[in-house]
Amino acid sequence: MPSRRSYFYVPMFIVVCSIAAGLFLGDNVSAASPADDPVSQSMKSFTAVFDAVEQNFADKVDADKAIYNGAIPGMLRTLDPHSNFFDPKAYAALREDQRGQYFGVGMQVGPRNGRTMVMWPFEISPAYRAGLRPGDIIVQVGDKKTDGLNTSEIADLLRGPRGTKVQVTVSRDGLEKPLTFEIVRDAIARSTVQEVFWLKPGIAYASISQFGETTSKDFQEKLKQLGENNIKGLVLDLRGNPGGLLNEGVEIAGHFLKKNELVVSHRGRAQPNKNYYSRSDNGGKTYPVVVVVNRSSASAAEIVSGALQDHDRGWVLGEATFGKGLVQTVFPLSENTGLALTTAHYYTPSGRLIQRDYSHVSFLDYYYRAKTEEKNTSDVKMTDSGRTVYGGGGITPDEKWEAPKLNPFQIEVLRKSAFLLFSAHYFGPKADARMPKGWEPDESVVNEFHKYLLDNKYEFTEADFAANHQWTKEQLKREMYVTAFSYEQSRVVNIQQDPEIARAVEAMPKAAALLETAKKLLVQRVGQPERPAR
Numbered sequence: 390m391p392s393r394r395s396y397f398y399v400p401m402f403i404v405v406c407s408i409a410a411g412l413f414l415g416d417n418v419s420a421a422s423p424a425d426d427p428v429s430q431s432m433k434s435f436t437a438v439f440d441a442v443e444q445n446f447a448d449k450v451d452a453d454k455a456i457y458n459g460a461i462p463g464m465l466r467t468l469d470p471h472s473n474f475f476d477p478k479a480y481a482a483l484r485e486d487q488r489g490q491y492f493g494v495g496m497q498v499g500p501r502n503g504r505t506m507v508m509w510p511f512e513i514s515p516a517y518r519a520g521l522r523p524g525d526i527i528v529q530v531g532d533k534k535t536d537g538l539n540t541s542e543i544a545d546l547l548r549g550p551r552g553t554k555v556q557v558t559v560s561r562d563g564l565e566k567p568l569t570f571e572i573v574r575d576a577i578a579r580s581t582v583q584e585v586f587w588l589k590p591g592i593a594y595a596s597i598s599q600f601g602e603t604t605s606k607d608f609q610e611k612l613k614q615l616g617e618n619n620i621k622g623l624v625l626d627l628r629g630n631p632g633g634l635l636n637e638g639v640e641i642a643g644h645f646l647k648k649n650e651l652v653v654s655h656r657g658r659a660q661p662n663k664n665y666y667s668r669s670d671n672g673g674k675t676y677p678v679v680v681v682v683n684r685s686s687a688s689a690a691e692i693v694s695g696a697l698q699d700h701d702r703g704w705v706l707g708e709a710t711f712g713k714g715l716v717q718t719v720f721p722l723s724e725n726t727g728l729a730l731t732t733a734h735y736y737t738p739s740g741r742l743i744q745r746d747y748s749h750v751s752f753l754d755y756y757y758r759a760k761t762e763e764k765n766t767s768d769v770k771m772t773d774s775g776r777t778v779y780g781g782g783g784i785t786p787d788e789k790w791e792a793p794k795l796n797p798f799q800i801e802v803l804r805k806s807a808f809l810l811f812s813a814h815y816f817g818p819k820a821d822a823r824m825p826k827g828w829e830p831d832e833s834v835v836n837e838f839h840k841y842l843l844d845n846k847y848e849f850t851e852a853d854f855a856a857n858h859q860w861t862k863e864q865l866k867r868e869m870y871v872t873a874f875s876y877e878q879s880r881v882v883n884i885q886q887d888p889e890i891a892r893a894v895e896a897m898p899k900a901a902a903l904l905e906t907a908k909k910l911l912v913q914r915v916g917q918p919e920r921p922a923r
Contacts, residue, residue, distance in 0.1 A: 435460070457726075470747050470755050471715050473729045480727040483719070486601065486633075493548035494555065495577040496521060497876075498540055501806070504528075505535060505543045507559065508809075509876035514577060516557075519570040522822065523871050524813020525559035528567055549574050562810075563817030581633070584880060585611040591621035592894055594884060597641065600633030600689040605640035617674070622897040624890060625693075625703070626681045632688025632713060635665070642696040643667030645678060645703070650738070652696045655716045657733025677900030678703040679893040682786060687711035688735075695737035695784045701774045701907045704900035705786045706893050712745025712783035739770035741780025774906045788896055790889050798853040799860065802842070808868035811841045816872045824873035830865040838865060 439460075443450045453476075461474040475483055485491050495514025498505050507525040510516035527535050530546040538546075549555060551574055558569045581604045583596045593615060597604060612620075632638070635653075642652045646667040654664045680694045680703045691710045697703030716733035735743045746765075747755045765781035772778055779785055795803070802808065815837065816822040838861065839854060854861070863886050870879035884890055 469715060469731050471713065471717060471729070472731050473717075475727040475729070477725040480721075480725055483727065486599070491548065491577050491579075492551045492574055493577055494519075494521075494557070494572045494574060496547075498527065498544055498547075500540050501526070505538070505540045509871050509879075511577065511579070512875040512877045515572045515575050516570075517875065519557075519572045521557070521559065521570060522561070522813070522816060523809060523876075524817070525561050525568075527557060528560055529556075529558035531556055551575055561817050562813045580607045582607040582611055584877075584884065585615050586881060587615070588624065588885070588890070588894060591619065592624070592897065593617075593620045593622070594624045594626065594890065596626040596884070597630055597690075599630055600635075600637040600641070602634065602637070604633070604637040605644070608641060609644065620674075620676045622676055622894075622900070623678045624681060624893045625678055626884075626890070627686045627690040627694060628681055628683040628707065629685045630687070630690035631685065632690055635689060635692070635716075638689030638692045639665045639667070642693045643669065645674065645697060646700060650696075650700060652738065653692045654736045654738075655733040656736065657716065660716075660733050675904060677897055677904055679896050679900050680705045681790075681889060681893050682707040682710050682784065684708045684711055684783075686784075687713035691743050691784050692735060692737075695741070695743060698778065698784060698787065699738040699741075699770075699772050701772050701776070701903040704788065704896055704903060705784060706788045706896055707786050707790050707889070709785050710783035712743065712781075714743025714745075737770075737778075737780070737784075739772060739778060741768055741770045741778060743780070743783065745782050774903065774910055788892075788899070790892055792889065796853075796857070798849050798857050801848055802864075805847065807838075807842060807845075807847060808864050810845075811838050811865075812869045812872055814841060815869070822872045828873060830862055830869060834865060834869075835862060 439455070442455070443452070457474065457476045465472040465474060494510075494516040496510040496516040497508040499508045500506070505527045507516075507521050507523055507527065509523050510521050527543055529535060530543060533546060535543055547555065547557070553574050554571055555574060556569055556571050558567050560567050581598050581601045583598050585593065585595045585608075588594045593612075595608065595612065597608065639652045643650075643666075646652070648667055648670040650667045652665045652667055654662065656662045678697060680697055682690065682694050682705060686694065686707075687710065691713065694703070694705050694710065698705050714735040715731040716735060717729040718732045720728045720730060722728055737743060745755070764779040764785065766779070768780035770778050770780060776787075815834070835858070842849065842854075867879055867883045867886065870882050
């Protein structure tokens with residue numbers, strides 16, 4: 390279950406999906422054209438229009454704004470939903486995401502009632518070690534007060550060269566005076582392989598948030614540390630994964646496939662068709678895999694889930710994925726800008742197109758994807774064992790899962806961040822917020838939360854509260870673990886409580902059955918007796 394904190398931040402996926410796209414890095418763009426070709430004529434027309442605007446518009450024209458925010462994005466919007474231009478700041482952020490590292494204090498911040506709030510510090514980061522907590526309101530960074538600054542501007546103030554110091558002043562619930570922390574900035578490494586742990590004996594869990602430059606390396610290392618030889622089944626969680634670097638997706642899929650098995654192919658007008666194969670033998674790793682996806686799983690996440698499904702190597706559970714199968718080549722441009730341009734389409738090993746049709750809908754409808762059940766009956770393919778799969782609309786799961794709908798009480802408390810704010814209120818006056826290992830919120834904490842809701846005018850009935858008692862305890866545990874332990878440990882709690890992950894564990898025999906069927910078919914094809922698994 391994705392963190393409930395992000396439940397009402399769906400629009401952010403539009404931004405992320407438009408830039409995280411199974412990316413390539415292209416060469417600098419430079420090309421000469423005959424003076425009388427259509428492109429040159431169009432450029433002359435554009436230059437004439439821009440000159441007229443610059444000379445005659447009522448106010449002074451900001452050239453960067455007109456070009457970066459107007460002309461170029463306007464042109465790209467006529468092409469497809471994913472081609473995108475990056476100004477210097479956005480391009481630097483893209484490269485930073487791919488590298489999975491930046492320099493700063495190491496915490497997630499977000500807006501709250503016109504101020505910027507600490508959502509959580511990352512474990513063992515400078516901010517975590519200094520003692521910043523979720524719910525702290527940032528009132529000053531260095532000598533600059535934060536009044537009138539947005540969250541992005543404050544985040545920029547917090548970042549800086551490694552080893553430099555920054556003073557962060559916050560107001561904390563329950564304390565009369567602000568607190569000031571002097572923090573030494575450091576490298577903040579954010580692994581895209583967020584959690585790898587045992588769900589139960591023999592059943593492992595691994596989550597990949599996106600595909601960056603170190604994803605496959607981190608994935609292999611963390612499985613090795615866990616003890617991959619003891620895995621009897623793996624839940625691979627790709628929910629909310631918007632994609633990223635193509636080669637990293639190919640490496641992750643190849644971790645489970647045999648050497649030289651097709652992972653994905655792409656076909657485009659200006660690029661030759663190209664196939665991508667698993668590069669190394671999987672070392673005899675034949676444990677079953679259940680891949681968990683949702684409508685926000687896109688691009689490289691769809692490449693991985695599609696490859697495992699087509700080769701009957703994984704049982705796919707969840708919602709139909711986003712349907713982002715456009716190859717984005719990133720062309721570095723002058724002045725630290727970049728262009729992500731669609732240059733080809735992705736196809737799964739069986740030959741199905743991943744990309745969803747966007748020709749007859751608005752970009753808004755395309756991104757929000759109201760209808761996830763439609764199948765493209767004109768793009769029907771077969772997996773290795775002969776199962777029917779459909780293309781042209783993302784990856785359709787083998788087993789559908791819909792998250793239980795929130796009831797009015799749950800919507801009310803989540804929409805108003807009640808658990809986050811209560812946790813900040815509960816721990817605020819405490820000098821030491823740490824709790825003993827295995828701590829659980831008891832009835833006294835639940836009762837305090839009930840009082841907090843009443844005092845802060847949340848709308849609910851006593852019947853609502855009673856009916857949601859167990860759900861409330863689970864949400865309190867997840868949220869309060871962020872402060873009492875760490876955000877990372879809170880995520881583990883969230884996963885352990887997630888009914889979809891529990892369903893994935895229950896589906897493990899179906900993934901095992903796929904492997905057995907594939908093994909039998911291989912024996913029939915080669916006409917040799919079956920060899921025991923190593």
